[in-house]
Amino acid sequence: MPTIKDVAQRAGVAISTVSAVINRSAPVSEEVIQRVEDAIAAIGYLPHGAAKALRSGDSRLIGLILPDITNPFFSTVARVIETVCMRAGYMTFVYNTDEDVDHEMRILKMMRAQRVAGMILISTRSDAEHGQRLMSEINVPTVLFSSNVPATPYDAITLNEAKASRIAIDYLAGLGHRRIGVLSGRPHVSTHEERLEACLDALRAHGIEPQAELIVAANFDQSQAFEACRALLALPEPPSAIFAFSNLMMVGMMRAVVSSGLACPRDISLVGIGDFEWPEIMNPQMTVVSMPAAEMAECAIETLLDQIASKRPPTGRRIMFDPRLVIRESTAAPLVPLPA
Amino acid sequence: MPTIKDVAQRAGVAISTVSAVINRSAPVSEEVIQRVEDAIAAIGYLPHGAAKALRSGDSRLIGLILPDITNPFFSTVARVIETVCMRAGYMTFVYNTDEDVDHEMRILKMMRAQRVAGMILISTRSDAEHGQRLMSEINVPTVLFSSNVPATPYDAITLNEAKASRIAIDYLAGLGHRRIGVLSGRPHVSTHEERLEACLDALRAHGIEPQAELIVAANFDQSQAFEACRALLALPEPPSAIFAFSNLMMVGMMRAVVSSGLACPRDISLVGIGDFEWPEIMNPQMTVVSMPAAEMAECAIETLLDQIASKRPPTGRRIMFDPRLVIRESTAAPLVPLPA
DNA sequence: GTGAAAGCGCTAACAG
C-alpha cells in the first residue's frame, strides 16, 4: 500500500504539503494541489485510517449498539444512522447485544478499544446498577435510544411510553374489552417498566382492576410471547384482548392464535407496539401502536453528532416521540361483552 | 485514556513486558503477569485499536457489504458473520449498497481506508466490467456472497441458482400451470441472469414457450414487484402463476394480489425465492424456494477467515448450496386448466 | 527474563 510519503515523492513536494491538500488544513497553491491530486490518483493512495486516528486522536468512528438487527425496527434505525454518519464523515460499527447484559458490556469494551468518537446505545437494562456499569465503561459522548437509563447523564431519545400504553388500553376498553391481557417485556428495562405502569393506570382508569394472571412478561421475545399467549388463551377465563409491548411479541401472539385453532379478532383481539412494513400481507392485518422509527433515529444521531462537534456535555434530557394508534384488523369488540 | 506506558509505570515494568503479557507473545514470570494484570484492571487500560493496527499492520477488521440490512435474509447473514468474526477476534463493518454500483465503490474505498483484513461482498453487478472495477479497488482477501462475479479471482458462495429456478417451475408446471409469469431481478446480476436462464430452460422442458410479456424485471425491489405484478394481473390473458426471484418481490406480489381484489392461490399462484421467519402469520402462507442463509453465511466467513489466516490466494472456486422447495398455501392448480 | 529504542503512517507545530 502506498503511503503519504510515496505521494509526496511522486508529486515532488513535502509530506506535510500532501497532508495539507488532503485535509484542506492549510493554503496550498492551485498548481501544487493539482500535482498532489494527480499523484494520489496515479498511485491509488488512500489515507491510512488507523494512522490518521492515532495521530489526530479522532477515530471518526461511531458505535451503534442494539438488541438485534434482525428486528425490522432496529434495522431501520441502523440504516438511518449509517446514512447520516456517512454524510458526516463517520463510519459506523453496528453490534447486537441479544438483550444480554454481559454481551453488552463486551461490546462496549470493543467500542472503547476502537476509541469510537461516540455511541448510540439501546441498552439492555435501565436500573441504577446498570447505569453505574455503563458510566464506568463509557467515556465518550453517548446517546441512549429507545430504552432509557435514568440514573445516567446521557441524553435519551425514546417513545412517549405512557402514551403508548394509554392509547392501546383506551382503544381496547373502548371496544368493550374488560379482560385485557398484557404481554410485557423484561423487568428493569424502561420500555417494560414504563409501559407496564401506564397500562395498569389506564386499566384502572377504565374501572378494570388488573389481574395478575393476565399480565405476563415475555422478555420482548417472539417465541416466549408465543408460549405466553398460548397459556393465556388456555386459561379457564381467557382474556378477550391482549396488548404486547413489542412488534415481535405481536408476531408471537398471532402465531399462538393460529396454533390454538382460534381466530383473531373473532376470538381474541391483539395489539402490539411497533409496526411492520407490509401490513397488508399479514393475517390478520395488525392493529398496532406505531412509533416513528426513522425520525427517532435521526434525532438520536443528530443529537450525538452535535454533542461530539460541540464538545458540550450531555444534558441528560429526554426527548420523547409520540406513538400513534394504527387500527387495522386484529382488533374488534369482544364476542360476548360482559354484563355492565 | 491510560496508555500502555501508564500500565508499565504502575506495574513497575517495561512497556514491552506489558505488551508481552497482553499478547502472550513472550514468556513472562507468573508474578509479573499478575502485577501487570492488576495494573491494567486498576487503571482501566484497554489497548488502542488504531495504534495496534498501525504498528502490527493488522486491523483485525472485516467488512461486510450487502444490499440492504432491512431485508431479513441479509440481516440473518450479518448476524452469523458478526458472531463468527467476534469469536475470531475481528470486528465487523456492515454497510448497505442499496444495490447502487457507485455507492458500492464508495464503500469499498472506505473499507480500504480502514485497511480491513478481508471482506464479504454481496456485489451489485456480475459483469466483466464490474469485475474489473472490483479488482482495481480490492486488495485484501474477499469472498463473494450470494451473487457471483465470474471474471474475478474471488471465491464465491452462492445458491445453486439453476436448481432454484428448476424446482419452482417444475412445481408450478406440475400443478398444471401453462401461463407462468416470471418476476426477474436486474440484468447483469448473477442471481438474475442464472435464475432467468434456468427458468427459460425449465419452461421449455415442460413444452412451454416463454412469453416476453410474462417475463418482467423488477429490480429485486418490493414496490417495483408490486407494480409489475399488478400489470401482469391486468393483462388480457394474465398468468395463472408467477415466480419471483426474491423474498421482497414475493411480498410485492402478495400486496399486488390483495390490491387487485384477487385471491391467492385461487386466482393466481405465487412462488418466491427466499423465506421469512414466521410464515404462519402471512396471508396466504407462502410457497417458496428457501435457501440455507445461515449455513451459507457461515461458509462464507469461514472461507474468508481461512484465506486471511493461511495467506493462500483465493482459488476462484464457487461453492453452491442447494435450495429447497417449501410448499405452503400460495400455490394451487390453476382454476381453469388450459386444454391439453 | 526484562528493558531500550526504532518505527508503523499520519498530523501539526514551527522554521524557513
Place this chain on the structure above:
DNA sequence: CTGTTAGCGCTTTCAC
C-alpha cells in the same frame, strides 16, 4: 506557501 520534525500508542527486534 513549503519542508523538517516530533510523536500519537503500540509491537518487536535486540541487547542485557
